[in-house]
């Protein structure tokens with residue numbers, strides 16, 4: 278059985294004439310430890326889908342289940358990294374990473390230790406006492422990743438987390454995520470509109486149709502791990518990329 | 530930069546510029562008054578104003594009136610602050626609270642406080658209570674609005690991030706919404722305390738038997754322009770001190786703010 282299952286999930290915003298159907302009849306099953314990437318044209322409902330899985334929005338129709346239980350609201354079991362910067366600006370980097378652990382009631386000693394470990398994982402040892410305003414965009418997102426991972430969610434939700442970064446930083450972040458996943462594999466649902474990013478990271482790429490979004494195709498990415506940017510020039514990579522791109526062109 | 534010597538104004542730091550503005554103002558004042566350009570029944574000399582400070586001190590009203598006014602401002606404004614912050618936070622975060630309170634607040638906000646002074650006199654007499662009421666009415670509704678804007682302006686993703694990290698509604702409120710609103714709240718406090726002084730002086734000029742506004746009004750009846758100026762200088766200095774204190778408190782309270790605390 279899949280870790281996460283969506284069956285006939287739909288979402289309509291608003292009522293009557295002004296209503297917008299964002300998602301329609303989503304069928305999706307994500308396995309334990311799968312790194313699933315969803316791509317789709319802008320405005321097709323990707324964020325809406327992720328918010329529903331996070332429990333930040335409710336589906337209008339269908340069912341959304343995690344481990345067989347209906348998702349009813351946000352939960353530490355499904356941690357999210359947003360495209361916008363969401364570090365708490367009044368907390369140091371260290372305290373930001375400790376945030377979820379503190380809520381769980383973990384003792385200061387243990388949570389400091391955990392936070393340090395995850396900051397090391399994202400390469401930010403030495404920045405513990407910095408305030409977010411002193412960090413670059415890429416560093417902020419690294420802290421955000423450390424913050425959710427330290428919380429040990431069953432599932433990591435990422436909504437275009439590198440979308441606001443410049444190309445070079447984005448490349449670094451993709452490799453950082455790949456290496457973090459080598460060390461601590463979890464189930465990931467990652468959203469992007471960047472096909473390169475999708476193929477590089479994913480076990481499976483799911484392609485959405487234009488709005489109202491449905492899951493249109495699924496591509497299994499068999500490129501062996503560990504991966505890094507060198508795989509992007511392989512013929513396997515380019516042919517997968519081409520196939521996905523053609524579908525996206527049709528949809529946009 | 531090598532050939533031309535920059536004009537002196539560019540060589541001064543901010544402190545220097547502040548000092549310069551005082552020196553220029555004082556010089557103009559000296560020139561107009563001592564130079565006999567403006568008659569001293571309209572513009573007293575700095576010396577006359579200085580000696581009126583001494584006179585008032587000997588009469589025992591200088592410190593007494595200053596403290597009386599400061600006390601009224603502090604109490605009236607503090608009452609507004611402690612009631613407006615929770616209500617503003619509620620309006621800024623809950624649609625229901627917004628529907629409940631906002632129309633009343635908007636209505637009251639447009640009533641000129643000065644027009645309410647007669648009513649406050651009727652209800653509270655001419656004592657301190659009436660001054661508190663005027664200041665409260667003048668700042669409470671504005672504060673509610675400013676605080677609710679501060680709370681409503683907190684990025685939604687910050688709260689969403691907290692809830693996917695396991696925070697309950699109440700935890701998000703306490704651990705995210707309140708600290709995130711703090712820079713905006715500090716700003717609104719700093720703005721409204723200035724208004725509180727204005728309303729107090731108005732109230733004291735209408736009816737009082739102590740305070741700086743009362744002193745200024747009485748001085749006008751006796752054509753004691755030097756005392757009017759002394760009163761204005763005290764109010765101005767108190768404003769400066771308050772503002773400076775607020776800057777310090779803001780820097781201490783929200784050192785993390787991207788704006789670097791309140792406007793500088």
Ligand SMILES: Nc1ncnc2c1ncn2[C@@H]1O[C@H](COP(=O)(O)OP(=O)(O)O)[C@@H](O)[C@H]1O
Pocket residue numbers: 290291297298299317318319320321322323324325326488
């Ligand atoms: N809260 C909302 N209220 C109304 N419409 C919304 C809301 N959120 C998203 N939408 C609409 O739903 C559609 C899908 O949005 P979104 O999920 O953000 O797309 P994507 O992330 O794929 O770009 C868009 O047309 C958007 O305008």
Ligand SMILES: [Mg+2]
Pocket residue numbers: 323324325
């Ligand atoms: Mg989106």
